[in-house]
Amino acid sequence: MTNKTVAIIGGGIAGLETSIQLEKLGYNVSLFEKDQTLGGHAAKWDRLFPNRRHATEVIESLTKSIGKNIQLNLASPVNKINRENGSFVIETNGKSQKADAIVLATGFELFPASKKEEYGYGIFENVITSAELESMFSSNGKPLMTNGKAPEKVAIIHCVGSRDEKVNRPYCSKVCCVTAVKQAIEIKEALPNTEVYCFYMDLRMFGPGYEELYKEAQVKGVIFIRGRLSETSELEGNRLLIKSEDTLSSKPLKMSVDMVVLMVGMSPLSSTDNLLKNLNLEPNHDGFVQVKDYHLMPTHTETDGVFVAGACTGPNNITDSVNAARSAAIEVHKYLISK
């Protein structure tokens, strides 16, 4: 046992896993979470790709492993961290706490879909985000329109706030393709007579089981159209008209649907800007936290004693976040025993 304390900022998947690993290595852990609950974005998700297990299963197995040397600080946003004689002083809710090392696991925010004004989010009824579809699955088990009826035709739009220089998000958010395919299958399962269309540019099925999920969607009758949405407009009776190019036949395409689901990408969390400046951390070219060496030190930062894990460094899936968390825990351990 040591009497050293590590502060973890963020109680999502990465923050929880880092805390658990560091406690097992014998450290005292102070976990700071800005919300009332743990689990981050994953806690708002119904089921996970590729095997569609419930997100609560993953989160519960993490929260069960929280031991007595992890001090939980919920509803505790951290806006300032000061350095004092080689250690850190974390300020939250008007109180300050000391720590010997910091792990930032602050995560991301979903791309604000209303920034793509032409897609109609916040303007037309029944234009929703992938996150809102997940909460519909959690509460109703199926998507429902604002009039309480099930949609008969749904369009899923890939790359909203990803691969788009017009909204300053030139990067690929990596997880939306497989999320779209997962959600398409789930709509088909819940509403077998509903037609589901995916508008994609490329389908980036990079992980184990992802390509199989794509094939499953094809088998279940999901229709894939290669083209980016250009605009949504409203038709009579609250229906929506969407336009794109059908690039495989080189013709403009239009279709009427009942519901449009926007696959919002992962964006850097703007509320941590001050904290990062405070710790002398620069954003990378996409606006996420810059790591020390992308290949060899992916959980180090340029600031001594400050480590990173999870989606604050860029779009991650849960596996990436868990791996980064374990890597960060080992690196914190190596840092603290040599200190």
Place this chain on the structure above:
Amino acid sequence: MVNFGFSPLPAHIQDIDIADQSLSINLALNEPSFNLCIACGSCTATCTAGSFTNFSFRQMCHHIRRGENQFAIKESEKCMLCGKCTLACPRNVNTRNIIGLVRKANQNI
């Protein structure tokens, strides 16, 4: 030679070895964003001319990349230079300048 009434069919494959890359190279030099297209079709989807004719900016660029320049040059005449595609393009391709350069290439031939 006896004429049997048969002749070889013209090749129906993209033969990159003999494709005329001159216009493609010229465009990439004078408007480097020509190479940045990810073929999403936003340009065609928003195209004012495309609603009335079979014009597709994305397809025109693809014809140029495959050396089908005469076809592409003819296509470029359909554009009305309204600029909506420039507003939509997620890679900030300077579509208007590309149309201008393709038309200019026509004058130089």
